[in-house]
Amino acid sequence: MKAPDFSLRDMFNSNKTRSLSDYKGKAVLLTFWVSWCPDCQRDLANKEQLYRAMQTDNLEVLMINVPGREHKNEAAEKYYQENKFSFPSLFDNGTEMYDAYRCMSVPSTFLLNKEHEIVERFNDKASFQQMVSRIGQVLSE
Template identity: 45%
Template sequence: MKAPSFALEDLNSGDIIRLSDFVGKPVMMTFWASWCPDCMKDLPMKEQFYQHADLEKLAFLTINVTGRERSEEAGKDFMIKNNLPFPVLRDNGRKTYDDYGCTGVPTTILLNKDHHIVNVFDDQSSFLDIAKALPSIMI
């Protein structure tokens, strides 16, 4: 299935980031919310991965699902407090989250270089499960 396109604000830079910005590059993206205990376990592992990933070969994005937050600024506050180094995009409420058929947070989605959805990992998936699937999109 072709991944739905999006254009979302990067909370770090204020720039609008589009899926189409990463044409020809596989993408790992994670939907999250600041109140979510499973996200709090997942994001530090994603941060370590981000620090060592070859970002020339893989686009890495996270999307704060503002429509699942307690306040509009909760995701940005969390990002600043925890000094998250990776791109954090602000969802338009739940639009992108819903477009991708997410049912919980965290949800990590792997797209191949043609931006077809190859894998979807829910809150029950481990980071090891995600890491093992990465070679399938790096072809």
């Protein structure tokens, strides 16, 4: 399935938007998250490790906060800063992309190949090793 394209606002630069099409020819790991969710909190810590370990020209790691499921919009920014995350994070338009990707819960992570087809969906139970292994397979294709 082809991943829905998006144009979403950067969490820390409201004048900057990022689109999936900006990463043409790259594999992309997308994670939908909210700040109040314990599973998301655990998952984001793992994604930070993954982001630092797998920085490559062929992979982009993007987090998408879902304001439509947050208690307060500022909560996501505060949580991100308190944890000193370095991966890029974007704001969904309410739940628009969350719904377009047919997410049922947070966190929801999608691995897209270089053609931006969804090749894997990970839930919060996926291990770091499972993700790294699958990303490696996609990057070698």
